[in-house]
Amino acid sequence: MKNPRNTVAKTEILKLINHSPVALSHAEIQSELNGLCDRVTIYRVLDRLISEDEIHKVVNLEGVVKYAACHSCSQEEKHVHAHNHAHFSCEKCKEITCLEDIEPSFKIPKNYQVKEMNFTLSGICPNCSE
């Protein structure tokens, strides 16, 4: 069991993600950080933030991995529902937005044990459809 520490890199990366309305990729985070730390460090910080339940990972329809804070989730909820809400992936601007209030309903054969779900809708977001 490790004892996590607060470092400049971790603080800055979390701030970036928390203040972004859309999910960010590793590359986007790196360019925002402007050389603050090594790219390997970013990967490691992201991993740590995930295991500390501060952020979560989203994969868009093209397979691009992004990272997002879950604004609507309380600290409690984070541990319970594992960020199983829906995401919207815009075809034009490529941005991923959390759709906090969408709760899809579905039925699945009971021999499947569902632990997580990824529900990503794609199309045109409000910004790009104007």
Next chain:
Amino acid sequence: MKNPRNTVAKTEILKLINHSPVALSHAEIQSELNGLCDRVTIYRVLDRLISEDEIHKVVNLEGVVKYAACHSCSQEEKHVHAHNHAHFSCEKCKEITCLEDIEPSFKIPKNYQVKEMNFTLSGICPNCSE
């Protein structure tokens, strides 16, 4: 506008995907083909098959890209609903299966134009839970 041609590589790759009960990755396809063609060709054939609506792309929760045929979809349907069914991604065996009959319902703010959806559930598949 290109005039697609049938080649050995294309035929074999489509046959592989059509006969597989689970979605296949590029690497899996390559090893099955046993040197029939270059890995670049496989990428290009897969792209072509997608644009010809013969197969579709699925991304699992870890961001691994796989390719699958849509067995339950008629040629007609392929053009209409764009393979918008659900997938199940097994944590243990890493296999992706199409859940043909699941149709999730959801409500979304109307300023979002939804064109496609990716609904991937993950957990333990029937094979691995025995």
Next chain:
DNA sequence: TTTTAAATTGCAATTATGTTGCATTAATTT
């Protein structure tokens, strides 16, 4: 059947993405 035009392929090179080992640095604990 032979010719022709364009689609497809192979190969080499390049880019993107992610991981690992290890020595060094920095954050906590005492």
Next chain:
DNA sequence: AAATTAATGCAACATAATTGCAATTTAAAA
């Protein structure tokens, strides 16, 4: 302030995917 150990940087490696271009193959036209 010193000790402990988490975190970082760097180099190297691994894998996934893309691009340009010359050579090949397909399918249609002659």
